[in-house]
Amino acid sequence: MLSQFLQFVFSGVTVGATYALAALGFSIIYNASGVINFAQGEFIMLGGMAAVFLTTAGLPLPLAILIGVLLVGLVGLLVERLAVAPARNAEVVSIIIITIGVSMILRGLVEVTLGKGNHALPHFSGDRPITLGGATILPQSLWVLGVSAVVVAFLAWFFGATRTGKGMLATAYNRLAAQLVGVDTRKVLMLSFVMSAMLGAVGGILIAPIATTSYDAGIMLGLKGFVAATLGGLGSGFGSIFGGLVLGLFEALTAGYVSSAYKDAVPFVLVLIILLVRPQGLFGAKQTDRV
Amino acid sequence: MSGLAAAPTQAAETARSRWLGLAALMAFMAVLPLVLPNAFYYDVVIRICINAIIVLGLNLLIGYTGQISLGHAGFYGGGAYVSAILVEHYHVAPPLALIAAAVAIGATAWLVAGAILRLKGHYLAMATLGLGIIISIVITNESRFTGGPDGMSISDFSLFGLRVSGEKQWYWVFAGLLALAVVLAQNLIDSPAGRALQALHGSEIAARVSGIPAAKFKTRVFVLSAVVASVMGSLSAHYMGFITPGLAAFPHSVELVTMVVVGGMASIYGSLFGAALLTVLPQLLARFEGWETVIFGVILVGTMIFLPRGVVPSLAARLRRKEA
Numbered sequence: 151m152l153s154q155f156l157q158f159v160f161s162g163v164t165v166g167a168t169y170a171l172a173a174l175g176f177s178i179i180y181n182a183s184g185v186i187n188f189a190q191g192e193f194i195m196l197g198g199m200a201a202v203f204l205t206t207a208g209l210p211l212p213l214a215i216l217i218g219v220l221l222v223g224l225v226g227l228l229v230e231r232l233a234v235a236p237a238r239n240a241e242v243v244s245i246i247i248i249t250i251g252v253s254m255i256l257r258g259l260v261e262v263t264l265g266k267g268n269h270a271l272p273h274f275s276g277d278r279p280i281t282l283g284g285a286t287i288l289p290q291s292l293w294v295l296g297v298s299a300v301v302v303a304f305l306a307w308f309f310g311a312t313r314t315g316k317g318m319l320a321t322a323y324n325r326l327a328a329q330l331v332g333v334d335t336r337k338v339l340m341l342s343f344v345m346s347a348m349l350g351a352v353g354g355i356l357i358a359p360i361a362t363t364s365y366d367a368g369i370m371l372g373l374k375g376f377v378a379a380t381l382g383g384l385g386s387g388f389g390s391i392f393g394g395l396v397l398g399l400f401e402a403l404t405a406g407y408v409s410s411a412y413k414d415a416v417p418f419v420l421v422l423i424i425l426l427v428r429p430q431g432l433f434g435a436k437q438t439d440r441v
Numbered sequence: 442m443s444g445l446a447a448a449p450t451q452a453a454e455t456a457r458s459r460w461l462g463l464a465a466l467m468a469f470m471a472v473l474p475l476v477l478p479n480a481f482y483y484d485v486v487i488r489i490c491i492n493a494i495i496v497l498g499l500n501l502l503i504g505y506t507g508q509i510s511l512g513h514a515g516f517y518g519g520g521a522y523v524s525a526i527l528v529e530h531y532h533v534a535p536p537l538a539l540i541a542a543a544v545a546i547g548a549t550a551w552l553v554a555g556a557i558l559r560l561k562g563h564y565l566a567m568a569t570l571g572l573g574i575i576i577s578i579v580i581t582n583e584s585r586f587t588g589g590p591d592g593m594s595i596s597d598f599s600l601f602g603l604r605v606s607g608e609k610q611w612y613w614v615f616a617g618l619l620a621l622a623v624v625l626a627q628n629l630i631d632s633p634a635g636r637a638l639q640a641l642h643g644s645e646i647a648a649r650v651s652g653i654p655a656a657k658f659k660t661r662v663f664v665l666s667a668v669v670a671s672v673m674g675s676l677s678a679h680y681m682g683f684i685t686p687g688l689a690a691f692p693h694s695v696e697l698v699t700m701v702v703v704g705g706m707a708s709i710y711g712s713l714f715g716a717a718l719l720t721v722l723p724q725l726l727a728r729f730e731g732w733e734t735v736i737f738g739v740i741l742v743g744t745m746i747f748l749p750r751g752v753v754p755s756l757a758a759r760l761r762r763k764e765a
Binding site for chain 1: 506557563564565568699741749
C-alpha cells in the first residue's frame with residue numbers, strides 16, 4: 151500500500167520537477183515582458199532533441215548536453231530579436247499568436263531536419279532502479295531532482311544578489327521606473343528569453359532518458375508548464391516551482407488510483423478550480439487596474 | 442466642430458458601405474457555383490463558410506469585447522458530438538439534436554462564463570484553454586458513446602422529410618447561413634448592446650462607470666459565440682458524415698483564434714478573409730511536403746509584425762490614408 155503510494159510520489163515529483171522548470175521559464179519571460187511565450191514547450195523539445203542528435207553524432211554526453219543548452223539559448227535570443235521585439239506594442243492576443251507562430255516554425259524545422267521518430271537519450275548514470283522504502287526510483291529521477299534543485303538555487307541567487315537579476319525583477323515590478331533608474335529593459339527582455347530557453351532545454355534534456363522525445367513533444371509539456379505557472383501565480387518564482395510539483399503529484403496519483411486515461415485532464419481541471427477560487431493563482435500578486 | 446458635423450454623414454456612409462458589402466458577398470456566393478469545377482472545390486468553399494461563421498461569433502468575443510478564448514474548438518466539437526450521439530444512439534431527429542446540443546453547450550458556457558470571465562488576459566486564456574482541452578479529452582476517452590480516437594459516423598441531416606446531402610445542397614445551406622450571420626453580426630455591432638461591448642474592450646472600468654453591466658454583457662457574448670460554434674459543429678458533423686476528436690482539440694482552437702487575429706479583430710469582413718485564407722493555406726502549402734508547418738508559422742509571425750491589426754483593417758487603414 152505505502153510502497154505503491156511512494157512509487158506514485160517518486161514518479162510524480164520527477165515529472166513535476168520538469169513542469170516546474172518549464173513554469174519558471176514562463177514566469178521569467180512573463181515578468182520581463184508581460185508575454186506568455188507559447189513556444190516555451192518547443193524550447194524543452196529542442197533541448198532534448200539537440201542532446202539526442204549530438205550524442206548520436208559521436209559527442210560525449212556531457213559535451214552534447216552543454217552544446218545543446220547553449221544552442222537552445224541562442225534560439226531563444228533569435229526568437230526574441232526576430233519575432234517578439236518587433237511587435238512590442240501589439241495586443242496580448244497578437245503576441246500570443248506570434249509565439250504560437252514561432253512554436254510552429256521551430257516544431258516544423260525539427261520535423262523536417264530531424265524526422266518524426268521518437269528518440270531517447272542514454273541515462274546519465276545507468277538505468278538500474280534503486281530500492282527505497284519498498285518503492286523503486288531510477289537514478290535519472292535523482293538527476294532530475296538534483297539538477298532542478300541546483301537550477302532553482304542558482305536562480306534564487308541570481309535574482310536576489312546580482313545587479314542584473316535585481317534589474318530584471320525591477321523591470322517586472324515597474325518597467326518605466328526601472329528604465330528611469332538606469333535598467334536597460336531591452337537587455338532584460340533578451341536575457342529573459344535566453345534564460346527561459348536554456349531552462350526549458352535543461353528540463354527537456356533531464357527528462358529525455360525517461361520519457362522519450364520527439365518533434366511534437368513540446369506541445370503538451372509547454373501547456374503543462376503554462377498550467378503550473380498559472381496555478382502558482384504568473385510571475386511568482388516560488389509559485390512556479392510549487393505549481394509544477396503539485397501538478398506532477400496530482401497527475402501521478404490520478405494515473406495510479408483513478409484512471410490513467412484521464413491523467414492528461416488533471417492539470418486543466420486543477421487550474422480551473424484554482425482560478426475560480428483565486429483568480430490570480432496561488433501565489434500571484436493581485437492585479438489592480440489604474441484608471 | 443467639423444468632427445461633429447461630419448458624424449451623421451459618416452454614419453450613413455458606413456451603413457451604406459455595409460449593405461454594399463453584404464450585397465457583394467451574396468452576389469459572389471450566388472455566382473460562385475458557376476465556376477466551381479467539382480466537389481473538391483465545393484468542399485473547400487463549404488469549409489470556409491463553416492469556419493467564417495464560427496469566426497464571426499468568436500470575433501464578437503475577441504475583437505469587439507476584448508476577451509480571449511483558446512477553447513472554442515471544444516464548443517464546436519462538443520456540438521458535433523452531442524448531435525452525433527443523440528442522432529445515432531438515441532435516434533433523435535437531427536434538428537432536435539442540433540437544438541439540444543446548442544442548449545447543452547450554451548448551458549456549459551453560461552455555467553463557466555460567470556466565473557472565468559472575471560479573469561483577465563492570460564488567466565482567461567488559460568481557463569478557456571483548459572475548458573476546451575477537458576471537453577476534447579472527455580470525447581477521446583468516452584469511446585462507448587463517441588468511438589474514441591477512431592471517431593464515429595453520423596447520418597444525413599433531414600428536416601420534415603427533406604434531406605440535405607452532397608456538397609451542392611450543403612453549399613446553399615452554408616452560404617445562406619453565412620449571409621445571415623453577417624447580417625446579424627452587423628446589426629448586433631451597431632445596436633446599443635454592440636456599442637456596450639466595444640466600450641468594454643476600450644476600458645472595462647470606464648464602461649462600468651457609465652452604467653454598462655459588464656459581467657452580464659461579457660457572459661452573453663461568450664455564450665452566443667459558444668452556441669454559434671456548437672450549431673456549426675452539429676451541421677458540419679452531418680455534412681462531413683464522420684467526426685473525430687480532432688475537431689475539439691486544442692490546435693483547432695488555435696486555428697480559429699488565428700483566423701480572427703490574422704483576418705482582423707473587430708472586423709466582419711476580416712473574419713471572412715481570415716477564415717478563407719487559413720482554410721485554403723494548408724491546401725496550398727501541402728505541396729511543400731513537410732515545410733508547410735514552417736511556412737504557416739512564418740506567415741503568422743509576419744502578418745502580426747507587419748499588419749498588427751490583421752490583414753483587412755490594416756490594409757483598409759492604409760487605403761484610407763492614401764485617399765486623404
